Amino acid sequence: MKIEFTVKQISDLINGTIEGNENALLERFDKIEEGEKGGISFLANPKYSHFLYSTKATACIVKSDFVAEQEFTTTLIKVEDPYMAFAKLLEFYNSLKPVKTGISKMVVIGNTSTIGENCYVGDFVSIGENCKIGNNVQLYPHVVIGDNTQIGDHTVLFAGVKVYDSNIIGQHCTIHAGAVIGADGFGFAPQQNDAFQKVAQIGNVIIEDWVEIGANACIDRSTMGSTIIRKGVKLDNLIQVAHNVEIGNNTVIAALSGIAGSSKIGKNCMIGGQVGIAGHIKIADEVKIGAQTGVSNNIHKEGAILLGAPAMDASIFRKSAVLFRKLPELLKRIESLEKNQANT
C-alpha cells in the first residue's frame, strides 16, 4: 500500500509544530536509526536522541520541549507526546486499508442466528444456532462460533478463532487467530480407583468491551457462573486463563502466562510473560508482576511489585538474586570463619 503525504498534512493530523520543510513528502514509517528519504520517524526515548543528528529520515516527531545539541537535517514535528502521536499515525495508516466486508458464499450460519450490518464473514466460517453477531463485526476465515453466543459491534475475530457455545463477547474486541474461548475448565473429581470423573463445566465466558486476546490463547468457561475478562484487558499470545477466573479492567498480561482456576486479578495490573498465578487467590489492583514470577498467595497490597517464584517484593528478589550467584563465595566465608573459630 503506497501512501504519500506532505509533512504539513502529517503534522496537522497530530497537532504538531513544524521546524523545517513542511512540503517535503513522506511515504513510509522508518525507525529513527534506519531512516531514509521519504521516511517519518519518532523520538520518544531520550536514550536514542543521538540518532536524530544522523538520521536520514525526512521528518521526525519529537517532544515539544526538544532542544537540539548538534546539527541535523531532518524536519522536526513537535508534539506533546511523540509515542502517542506516532501511534496515532500508524492507526491512521492502518485505517486506509480497505475494510473487509461481505459474507463469503462458503459459510454455514445457523437459521436462528442473526448477523448485523456491515459485517465481514470470511470463507468457511461456521456460526451455530441462536447467535447474535453485532454490526461491523469482522469474522475472518475459519472462525467457529458455537450456539447461543453473542458478539458485540466492531469486534474482530481473526482466522480460526474458536468460540464454544453460550459465550458473550463485547464490543470493540480483537481476538487473534487460533484463540479458543470457552473450552471446558479443567475440573475432575478423584474416584476411588485412581481414575478421575470429569466435572461438567456448565458456565461460560464473558468478555467485556475493548478487550484484546492474543493468538492461540485459551480462556476456559467456568464450572458455573462465568469466567470474566473485564473492559480494556489486553492478553498476549498463548495465555491460559482457567475456569472462574476474573481479570479486572485494563490489566495487561504478556505471553505464555497462566492463571489457575477461580483466581481474581485486580484492575490496571501489569503481568509479564511466563508468569504463573495459582488458583483461588486474589491479586490487588495496580500490581506489577515480573516475567516468570510464580504467585501462590493473595497479594493484598495495591501497587505491589513482584518477582521470583514463589513471588516476593521485587526489591528483595533482586538483592537475593545477586547473593544467589555468590552462594559459593558465602560458603567459603562461612568455612573460613569456622576454621578460624576452631583455631582460637
Add this chain to the structure above:
Amino acid sequence: MKIEFTVKQISDLINGTIEGNENALLERFDKIEEGEKGGISFLANPKYSHFLYSTKATACIVKSDFVAEQEFTTTLIKVEDPYMAFAKLLEFYNSLKPVKTGISKMVVIGNTSTIGENCYVGDFVSIGENCKIGNNVQLYPHVVIGDNTQIGDHTVLFAGVKVYDSNIIGQHCTIHAGAVIGADGFGFAPQQNDAFQKVAQIGNVIIEDWVEIGANACIDRSTMGSTIIRKGVKLDNLIQVAHNVEIGNNTVIAALSGIAGSSKIGKNCMIGGQVGIAGHIKIADEVKIGAQTGVSNNIHKEGAILLGAPAMDASIFRKSAVLFRKLPELLKRIESLEKNQANT
C-alpha cells in the same frame, strides 16, 4: 436452557436425605456465597461453612455428618460426598443438552474412510483416506483428521482439532479446540555447516481411552514407535508433549507444562502448571510436581513431592525458599561474624 426440579427430585438423583422443604423448586446452580432463590449450592470445604448460614440458595448439598451451629434458611440435602454429588448433578444437567448428531453437508470425507453410527460431523470437517471413526463420535466444525487414523466410540473432538495421519485415539476421549495430535517431533541432526538436517518422524501417537486433552495442546508423533498417552490421563490447555513420551494411567497435568522427548511419566502423577520435564528421564508413579518446577533427572521415588528448578523435595525447597529471601540478612550476619573475628 431452563431446568426446573423439586428438591426431592434432585435429592433422589444423588441418594440424598432432605432436611427442609422437599417441594421447593430448583432451577439453577449457585455458588454458596452467591446463592439466591431457586438455586442449589454445595458445601464441601469446611472453610466455607459460614456461608451456609447466610446463603439465600433454596437448597444446599452438605456432608451427611454436617451439624449446624447457627440458624439457616436453606434446605439441606445430605450426602456422603458433596463435591461428587454436585459433580453428578452438573453432569446430569449437561446431559440434558441436545446431543449434536448428523453429518454437515459441508464436509470432505475420504472414500475409503468409515464413520460409525450416531456420529456428529460438523461443518467443514475434513477426514482423510482410510480412517475409521467409531460410533457416537462427535467431530465439531473444522476438525481435520489425517489419513489412516482411528477414533474410538464416544470420543469428542471440539472445533479445529487437527490430527495428523496414522494416529490412534481411544474411546470416551475429549480433545479440546485447537489441539494438535501427531505433529512431527522436534528432531534434527547437526550438520557440519552449522545447519540441521530434519530427522523424519515416522512414528505416531496413541491415545488410550478416557483421556482429556486441553485446548491448543500439542502431542507430537514419535520418531519411530509411538508417543503414548495412557488411559485416564487428563492434560490441560497449551501443554507440550514431545516425541516418544509416555504418560501413565490417570496422570493429570496442568496448563503450559512441557515434557521433552522420550521421557516416561508414571501413573497417578499430579503435575502443576508451567512444569518442565527434561528429555530421556523417568518419573515414578504417584509423584506430585508443583507448578513451575523443572525436573531434569530421574525421579525413582514413588509418591515424591517436588518443587523448584532444578527440582528437589518440596519440603527442602520450601525451607530454602524462605532463606533465599533472607540472603541479604545472612550476608550481614556473616559480615558481622567476620568483623568480630577480626577484632579478637
Add this chain to the structure above:
Amino acid sequence: MKIEFTVKQISDLINGTIEGNENALLERFDKIEEGEKGGISFLANPKYSHFLYSTKATACIVKSDFVAEQEFTTTLIKVEDPYMAFAKLLEFYNSLKPVKTGISKMVVIGNTSTIGENCYVGDFVSIGENCKIGNNVQLYPHVVIGDNTQIGDHTVLFAGVKVYDSNIIGQHCTIHAGAVIGADGFGFAPQQNDAFQKVAQIGNVIIEDWVEIGANACIDRSTMGSTIIRKGVKLDNLIQVAHNVEIGNNTVIAALSGIAGSSKIGKNCMIGGQVGIAGHIKIADEVKIGAQTGVSNNIHKEGAILLGAPAMDASIFRKSAVLFRKLPELLKRIESLEKNQANT
C-alpha cells in the same frame, strides 16, 4: 505402509559395510532394546552398547570402529555416523509415502493470487488476494493465507496454519498445524484514564528458507519493518516470538519459550524449553541457554552457556543451585558460629 528391503539394499543407501547376512529382509525400524525379526536398529550412544548383544533386530547400524565384546546375533551395518545414517533411512522411508498433490474442490483462492506447479491445496484452504504460492508447495486442509503473502517453493504448511496478510515465507520451510504467522504485535500506549490505546502493527513477518516452526507457535508481525526468522532456524511447538524480533541462522529453540519484542538472537544458538527472553536485548552467536532460563540482559559473549532466572553462567548456576538446597544447613552453621562467638 509396508516396506521390504534386503540388508544389502539398506546398507548401499548409507554406504555401509555389512558383517553378517546381507540377504536378510528388513521391513521395520525398531529401537535397539525392542528389536525383533525384520527390524533394523541403530547404535549411536555407547551407553546403549549392551543392548546390541541381546537385540533380536535383524540388523543394526553401528559405528565403523565398533568392536564387539560379546556374542550377538544381529547383522552389523558399519558406517561413519550411525545417527545420520539412520536419519537418512528414516527420510528415505518417508519419501516413499505418496506425495499429496492437486487442489481440493472445496477451497477459496483469490482471483489475483497465483499457485505454482505440483502444489497440494487441501480441503477448505482459504487464500486471499494477491498471494504468490511457489512450486511444490503443500497446503494441508484448513490453511488460511491472508492477502499479499508469498510462500516459496517446496514449503509445507500443515493443517490449520494461519498466515495473516503481507507476510513472506521462504523455500523448503515446514510450518506445523495451528501455528499463527503475523498476528499483531502486543503494542499498546497507556492513556490517561488507565486504558490502553492499541498501536497499529503495520509491519510483517519474514521467514527465510529451511525454517521449521512447531505446532501452535506464534510469530507476531512487527510494528513497522519486519519480524525476521533467518535461514535454517528451528522452532518447536507453542513458542512465542514477539514483534520486531530477529532470530539468527540455524538457531534452535525448544517448546514453550518466549522472546519479547525487538530482541535479537544470534545465529547457531541453542535455546531450551520454557526459556524467557526479555524485550530489546541482544544475544550473541552460539549461545546455549538451558531450559526455564530467564534472560533479561544483553549476552555479549559468543558461546556463553546460561542457566537460571535471572540468567547467569551455567557453571555458576549449578554451584549456587546445590547450595540453595543447603541454605537451612548454612543458616545453622551461621547460628553456631554466632553462638560460639558470643561465648568467647
